[in-house]
Amino acid sequence: MAYGMQLPIQSQSTIYAEPWEEAAGPADLVAVALAAEGAGFDYVACCDHVAVPLRLAPAMSTVWYDPVATLAHLAAVTERVRLLSHVAIVGLRHPLATAKQYATLDHLSGGRLVLGVGAGHVAEEFAALGVDFRRRGEVLDETVDALRAALGPDEFPEHHGKAYDFEGLGQRPRPAQEHVPLWVGGSSPAAVRRAALKGDGWLPQGDPRDRLPAQIARLAGLRAQAGMEGPFTVGAITEPLYVGESGWDVGRRTISGPAQAVAESLRAYRAMGVHQIQVRFRCRSRTELTDQIAAFGAEVAPHLN
Template sequence: MKLGISFLKLHPGRFAEVTREGERLGFESVWLSDHLVFPVDLGGAPYPGDNADSPADTVVKTPSMWDRPLFDTTAYLCFLAGQTSTIRFGTYVYLLGLRHPLIGARAFQTLDVVSGGRAEVGIGAGWMESEFAAAGVDFRTRGRRLDECIQVCKRLWTEPNVAHEGEFYAFDGVGFEPKPSPAMRLHVGGESRAAMRRVARYGNGWIGMEHTLESLPAKLAELDRALADAGRSRDELEISVVGAAREPDDLKKWAELGVHRLILTPFRRTSTAIEDMRDFATGIGLGK
């Protein structure tokens, strides 16, 4: 079982220290979330129904976060890569459809190259309509836009030169060098049917958000159905889940469900992060 560290509840001032200590303790990866801006009025956070690429039926008002620190996600991970040698760097999830695909493709190519092949590309459609409005991007088309971005990025990362003519983006032939390593995998995040279809069409992996051992089996069954419709199976995917574990038996239970990587928060608060990580690693048997 691979263990990743979520930075979602960690102050950026501790990112570097936690990454270095995580590598020393034997954690496999660190995962940083992504936003361009936090508008003063965030609107609501959707808890998706059948299609998270459209506004959900159930929307919960989100507290304002406009004054919280934000950084360019892949740039910050490049900085962390320069201080480490083995730990991997992932995004859950990068809003690829908010960027032109040339920009998104270059960002992850750079991370992968400077880290020596340690990039994990986690992408998603996004939920914050006001963020899309601030960037001048139509929120209603974010699903189709993301699908087109994925297709373009995959070509840029593998083909000698690429020309593209699509619904949202068009450009004449361009070169794109150097190519990222084959180890750079594309993980699709999301819980909706649209996200599952996207995993089945394009994904090397799936990122499940905030699951328990009890909630995950039903979602994996949905994923299996989407994969079957696309002529694929879960054997072809790396399953990463944001969850929790307190003892070695918990890791065994996640693995028995088919989880390859557990992304967790191994600390209670920023101020005690290092001590908590060490206690967690001892209790879970990390490195044994």
């Protein structure tokens, strides 16, 4: 079971951001990414929102780094860790523009991109960019197909659909990977179906662990019905973690304690059929976070499998 993390600082929703992140900046982000790479994390991830409306700003904040720019910056200072968009709201942009950005990122990073995509949920954001919010699921379905073509091996990709139509337009550089993994985010019935039938993996959004077995069974059933075989990566977002004894209130939902106890709790995800877990640590500073990352890699990860 692999493990990765959504990076701090780059998105600061009040649901999960720690107070210290507000004053943090690029150097802190780089330090965390390097710590994750050093601790054997499979990926680091970055979110996507173009603009946050006033009504949602108190909860979501307006701090949302651009995923392509952020992941490209981190690609230049890391060597191994994969770079995940979790998730890119690709329906907000033309797929050729998205393909140009992410193909370049994959090329520059030596083939480390994992493209996570999702439908989005902020109506005002869609309206500002001239995209029909009500059709976002339908548009995302077609966008995934268009991106498959545009990120494939052909220099001159071709796609003919209701929303997008292109051929005879070349794009280089091509991705370094022959096949860019595309993971679909979301936990609604439509998102799960999209992941099963169009994705290489599934990124749940907030499913508690007791809901995951039914979701995973539905994914498997949909893929079996469609005759789909081959690798498929099932993900899970764990509860907040703290490795060791904190000495402060880390919250009632946090999994904390000795490394082997934390690992034992997380092994339940593997038993459900999860292939990769996304972890987040409770912490009061960058130093405490990088210490937690190191402790997880050295003390918890060896007991996950």
